[in-house]
Amino acid sequence: MRFLNIQKALLKGLLCFSFVLLITEENFAQGGVFSKKNKLNQYSYISIGGGTSHYFGDLSPYKTFYYALYTNVQWNGTINYTRQFSPQFAARASFTWARIVGDDFTYAKRNLDKYHGNFLRNLHFRNDIKEFALSGIFNLLPQTGKGQQGRRKVMPFATLGIGFYGHQPQARDSIGVGDAVTKYVPLKELQTSGQTIDAAAPKPYSLLQVVFPISLGLKVKLTEKLDLNIEGGLRITPFDYLDDVGRANYPSPVAMRTSNPDGLRFSNRADEDIAARTGQSRVQIFQDIIARYGYAGASTTPSPSLDGEKYVGFGAGKPRGGATWDSYIVTQFTLSYNIGGSGIKCPPIK
Template sequence: MKFLNRKGALLKTVLCFSLVLMIAGENFAQNGMFSKKNKVYRYSYISIGGGSSHYFGDLSPYSTFYYALYTNVRWNGTINYTRQLSPQFGARFAFTYARILGDDFTYSQRNLEKFHSYYLRNLHFRNDIKEFTISGVFNLLPQYGKGQQGRSKFMPYGVLGIGFYGHNPMARGPVNTANGGVELSDWLPLKEYKTSGQDLDPTRPKSYSLVQMVFPVALGVRMKINEKIDLHFEGGLRVTPFDYIDDVGGTTYVNPALLNSAEAKAFANRAGEDYSGRTGKDRIPVFAQVITSPPYNVAAGNPTPSSLGESYVGYSPTATNPTIRGSSRWDSYFLTQITISYIIGSTVKCPPIK
């Protein structure tokens, strides 16, 4: 029951959207998408394009999703092949390379009053996602013309699919200030450092896999440019039943004594860093603003992350309410894409379905 309550809103959204697509595609289901009567509607096209990538998760909460539309935005590129099988339905095979990013330092400053705890936590990551999907493409308006020449000049459509992706969350280590400047660290894979204490004791989560399932749900519009070229504008959520795209889960901070290296301890808790590990920017002025305001109300002086950060964020064996590092909600990402399609035509034949 707890699981259903936590995922209920997301699952309802996906199920409702799926129902709309199935109703829109009822025509092809009744007539048979592979029937001979649909042969005159079949053609294929190849699409290539790209757009923006937006991450939702422990460092970018769903409750303020609009901040993710213009904060820590990254890019994606895609190539896909689609076979139109009936007037209303096509099958798409797609590969997408998307980079996503989350950073407490930048995100929290959109609304410090609401996200003061994020600023103190100071985590960040980036993840390059290699996504392979098979999807149904459902035309949402009637298609009266036949084949590639009968394509509508304007067609809204929906996408619903399944696939998998490879990923590897990474972060920069603490900056180096030994030479009098601010020198950024390299990007390093986080999984090996077990930042949530994976596998370290029975109460901790198991180590996660770098290959995961994904369910694309999207809306788009297709515009006919000429007999051979279409232009697509599409936006879609990638639903992932997975909580470690960002290497952060709904666990308390791990006891540093259980971690086997200085690097692992540094990645597990970053509240004590005076500089942003990703950008190298000074954290002290905003930290002082946060820590001297409610609910912390530290006396004025010269508070710094290195002197006070881990007093408010981190592991404590005596804490009545231990600090939670993240949340247990699934992570996901949203992609916008502009693609250009070249119509191959009906001469390309798919193998028969028996």
């Protein structure tokens, strides 16, 4: 099944790539991207900028993807080098540092009717992604002239690429009322899905993964040398552990308590009265959920610490997450400085 998902993703990418090639067919027919006819159109530019980052996965479901556009929003910064080979086609090498965050506490509050189970689960994470990618950039309109001076005032474009990224999902330790905010702890080493004790658990995941960036954007010409780029892109990752939550069950607390007590604390957080990432109390909303949705058998005054695990069923053998790939969106505003292609030639060496 996972192989079929990869095939579908690659097929969609190929279709997008074929579409933008059709748009630039006229350019290729007139001698090719690398022909001498295109020499006047070849120049380079460097860009720097940043924007927002938005995560999708087990803690931010795709079916309400729009919540992620304004919930747990984080940041990214980028620097890149682009070579324009023809009026329609360029290649870009980019480095992006993007932080993503997921939190059952903050996300589920957007719609408790739909996500009260996520609220009760109470998982969260933070992940700093260091992404390097090579992308093709395809201008969607013809240029008004030759080379750097022939740039349009506004040019829509599409990109398609491939790259890799390093990552490290982390979470805060549990805290109590009045406790100091604790530091973030790397989760992979804690093996929160019970990898050390359960043969049926998923294998430990890698901290280096492949990514397929796809984006749309606008280039706005500010001066002869400067452009403002506005871009929004989806990062497709054939990977399910950006959030340290995947298709696995909760491990046995008895076995984890003996061999991996730290992993146990970060694996099942349904019994915490305080949301560790924000420091806010979970008790009142927990009680509202219990009263509203007809759970039975709780304490007289229910609370996560008394009823979290036993009451809502987040025990060994119960699903902790799903099998859907994680992904993220970045929006970026970058300033580009054009170098070369001005038509100015160096004097001959005598």
